[in-house]
Amino acid sequence: MSDVLLPVAVAVPIVAATLPIALGLKYERAGWPVAAAATTVLAGLTAAIGLEVARDGAFSHALGTYEPPIGIELVADELSVAVLVLVAAVSLATLPFARVAGPRGNSFYSGYLLLVGGLTGLVLTGDLFNMFVFLEIVGISTYALIAADRSGASAYASLKYLVVGTVGASLYLLGVGYAFLATGTLNMLDMQVQIVEQASYADPLIRASYALIVAGLGLKIAVFPIHAWQPDAYQRAPDAVTTIVAALVSTASAYALIRVSYTVFTVDFLAANDAITTVMLTVAGASILAGSALAAVQSDLKRMFAYSSVAQFGMIVAAVALANETALLGGIVHLIGHGLLKFGLFLGAGLLALGYGARELDDLASAARSAPYTAGAIVLLGLGLVGIPPSIGFLGKWYIGVGAVESSMGGGSAGIAIAAVIFVSTLFTLSYVARVIERFYFAGVGIPDGHGEGDEHGAAGHDDGDHAGVAADGGRESSAEGVASGSEAESDGPLTPVVDAPRSRFVPDRVSSAPLAILILAALTTVALGFGGYALFEWFDPFLTEVFA
Amino acid sequence: MTVALDAAAGSVPVLASALASGTATASAFDVLTTRHSYVAFALLLCIGIYMMIANPHLVKKIIGLNLFQTAIFLLFITSAYVEGGAIPIVPEGAAETGTFVSPLPHVIVLTAIVVGVSLTAVGLALCIRIYDEYGTLRTDVLRELLRDEGSLPQRPAIGGTDRGETDE
Numbered sequence: 001m002s003d004v005l006l007p008v009a010v011a012v013p014i015v016a017a018t019l020p021i022a023l024g025l026k027y028e029r030a031g032w033p034v035a036a037a038a039t040t041v042l043a044g045l046t047a048a049i050g051l052e053v054a055r056d057g058a059f060s061h062a063l064g065t066y067e068p069p070i071g072i073e074l075v076a077d078e079l080s081v082a083v084l085v086l087v088a089a090v091s092l093a094t095l096p097f098a099r100v101a102g103p104r105g106n107s108f109y110s111g112y113l114l115l116v117g118g119l120t121g122l123v124l125t126g127d128l129f130n131m132f133v134f135l136e137i138v139g140i141s142t143y144a145l146i147a148a149d150r151s152g153a154s155a156y157a158s159l160k161y162l163v164v165g166t167v168g169a170s171l172y173l174l175g176v177g178y179a180f181l182a183t184g185t186l187n188m189l190d191m192q193v194q195i196v197e198q199a200s201y202a203d204p205l206i207r208a209s210y211a212l213i214v215a216g217l218g219l220k221i222a223v224f225p226i227h228a229w230q231p232d233a234y235q236r237a238p239d240a241v242t243t244i245v246a247a248l249v250s251t252a253s254a255y256a257l258i259r260v261s262y263t264v265f266t267v268d269f270l271a272a273n274d275a276i277t278t279v280m281l282t283v284a285g286a287s288i289l290a291g292s293a294l295a296a297v298q299s300d301l302k303r304m305f306a307y308s309s310v311a312q313f314g315m316i317v318a319a320v321a322l323a324n325e326t327a328l329l330g331g332i333v334h335l336i337g338h339g340l341l342k343f344g345l346f347l348g349a350g351l352l353a354l355g356y357g358a359r360e361l362d363d364l365a366s367a368a369r370s371a372p373y374t375a376g377a378i379v380l381l382g383l384g385l386v387g388i389p390p391s392i393g394f395l396g397k398w399y400i401g402v403g404a405v406e407s408s409m410g411g412g413s414a415g416i417a418i419a420a421v422i423f424v425s426t427l428f429t430l431s432y433v434a435r436v437i438e439r440f441y442f443a444g445v446g447i448p449d450g451h452g453e454g455d456e457h458g459a460a461g462h463d464d465g466d467h468a469g470v471a472a473d474g475g476r477e478s479s480a481e482g483v484a485s486g487s488e489a490e491s492d493g494p495l496t497p498v499v500d501a502p503r504s505r506f507v508p509d510r511v512s513s514a515p516l517a518i519l520i521l522a523a524l525t526t527v528a529l530g531f532g533g534y535a536l537f538e539w540f541d542p543f544l545t546e547v548f549a
Numbered sequence: 550m551t552v553a554l555d556a557a558a559g560s561v562p563v564l565a566s567a568l569a570s571g572t573a574t575a576s577a578f579d580v581l582t583t584r585h586s587y588v589a590f591a592l593l594l595c596i597g598i599y600m601m602i603a604n605p606h607l608v609k610k611i612i613g614l615n616l617f618q619t620a621i622f623l624l625f626i627t628s629a630y631v632e633g634g635a636i637p638i639v640p641e642g643a644a645e646t647g648t649f650v651s652p653l654p655h656v657i658v659l660t661a662i663v664v665g666v667s668l669t670a671v672g673l674a675l676c677i678r679i680y681d682e683y684g685t686l687r688t689d690v691l692r693e694l695l696r697d698e699g700s701l702p703q704r705p706a707i708g709g710t711d712r713g714e715t716d717e
Contacts, residue, residue, distance in 0.1 A: 155682070
């Protein structure tokens with residue numbers, strides 16, 4: 001009975017979330033091992049679920065032996081497995097960084113596991129109200145984690161997110177309520193049938209329901225006019241929390257939007273309600289433009305990447321509203337790709353902040369000289385965000401763009417407009433990623449400080465290599481030198497003194513090498529996935545053919 | 550002849566709309582009297598949203614949030630009301646006749662109340678921490694304090710340079 005895997009995958013992190021607090025009564029540092037064990041088990045379960053889906057296609061599990069239309073159902077299909085793999089991978093990969101960067105304490109890991117459990121449930125559930133519950137579990141644990149460093153600023157950012165996020169979830173619940181009034185069911189697949197049988201796609205109740213759900217999830221995803229909570233929350237949160245929240249939380253909400261739009265309301269509903277899709281496309285377009293433009297004027301790395309997320313999720317919402325196969329494939333690929341890219345970028349930004357205490361772009365001049373690995377990986381991920389071909393960032397944008405143009409083939413300019421907006425946004429993205437590259441590799445050539453300190457720390461021969469590399473072609477070369485000289489952390493010390501003195505003891509070598517290895521692995525994975533474009537298409541094909549049947 | 554027919558045909562919708570408007574005023578009154586819980590739902594929803602947006606006090610924002618959620622609970626409960634409906638519990642051996650109320654909306658509301666309570670708890674905990682740190686719960690004062698502290702440096706820079714970067 002392989003379908004038992006599904007409830008187990010949801011239960012493991014949630015049950016494990018109680019352990020850090022319980023064991024914390026006796027052991028001071030129980031949190032991290034428990035979290036590591038639970039996420040490792042989750043990764044294993046995810047692999048098993050993925051194999052099962054790859055072999056036999058989608059499968060489901062009826063909770064508590066109540067059969068689906070009445071009972072709650074957990075479903076794994078190609079789409080949910082893809083997002084589940086992202087959830088499992090990111091939640092496991094963030095842990096080494098959380099161990100180094102904090103926040104420490106058992107309660108943090110309880111919140112962390114609760115978040116992971118909520119995300120797993122959100123991805124696997126096949127019931128609309130159950131989805132609301134998991135949405136709120138994700139929400140509550142995210143609010144708690146954002147404020148986990150106990151500073152006033154993060155508490156304020158978290159409270160802002162709490163108010164907006166709760167309104168979003170409540171609007172979702174209201175939408176589900178309307179749909180429930182119209183159909184009398186909460187199971188996704190059953191509702192898909194009942195909407196046609198008991199109501200119609202033109203039924204005001206159904207339309208209002210979809211509009212409320214989209215508005216609610218839009219608040220959680222943070223698309224443009226209602227994104228204001230997101231940059232503050234991402235910037236103020238502890239680095240390790242930003243890494244997982246930015247990679248997964250909005251992604252899960254966007255997954256919910258795709259799931260509700262295509263599994264519950266179906267393509268025919270979207271086709272029958274032009275007004276709703278037009279509004280969605282307009283909002284998405286505004287989101288893409290505004291997010292990119294705002295990102296381009298930021299000076300704080302985390303804030304820049306946060307605004308960039310607003311733009312990327314605009315593209316995903318656009319892909320949902322375009323309602324054709326290519327665009328949806330692009331949307332899903334971009335959803336996964338963006339999650340991975342933002343995981344890497346925030347991890348890189350966090351590592352730089354931890355090692356050098358520098359969060360502003362201006363303070364990171366010639367970071368590539370002293371942190372060649374980290375800087376190189378960030379630049380690689382940044383280029384993926386722009387959409388330079390051998391990266392998954394390119395694939396997603398490309399499919400969305402092609403889908404947008406395709407949707408305009410039969411007349412109508414909305415698709416062309418979206419394609420144009422994506423192109424403009426790509427230029428903006430290039431402009432801010434290029435600023436990062438310029439800062440990292442070219443800016444500090446004339447600055448003596450930092451480099452001088454590096455002289456004292458590094459071995460003489462290695463340092464000469466760095467000099468030559470930077471002078472010759474600014475960075476690429478020196479990055480190679482850094483690789484040759486061994487671990488990045490040993491050439492780390494200089495740039496600026498670390499802010500948190502007690503934590504800086506963890507920076508050298510041994511501890512920071514694990515998150516660094518993960519960062520490089522993430523960067524390489526985005527490139528590898530970019531090459532695997534056709535495999536992705538094949539993987540999502542059953543889902544897409546079912547949706548567009 | 551055709552003109553007359555057309556006129557007649559034209560007059561029918563007019564009549565119909567007149568009738569409809571007549572019934573509309575009547576039904577608006579009806580709605581207020583017989584569907585008052587739906588009206589209360591809409592009112593509570595709007596009051597809640599207004600409080601969240603307009604009130605600068607953080608705790609009152611959370612109260613607004615609670616009103617907003619309560620409105621949604623009210624919608625579910627109201628929609629589940631069945632005239633003469635019984636509790637859906639059938640004793641063993643009893644006849645399964647009669648109207649029963651669907652238990653699902655009530656279960657949903659129970660769950661949603663639990664979610665709402667935990668959200669309120671988290672929100673109030675955050676409020677306590679903000680008050681400990683800054684000694685105020687008013688967002689306008691808070692924003693000033695955060696700006697002075699340097700935690701909100703970007704705001705003036707983006708919205709036009711209204712107060713400049715004095716801390717540099």
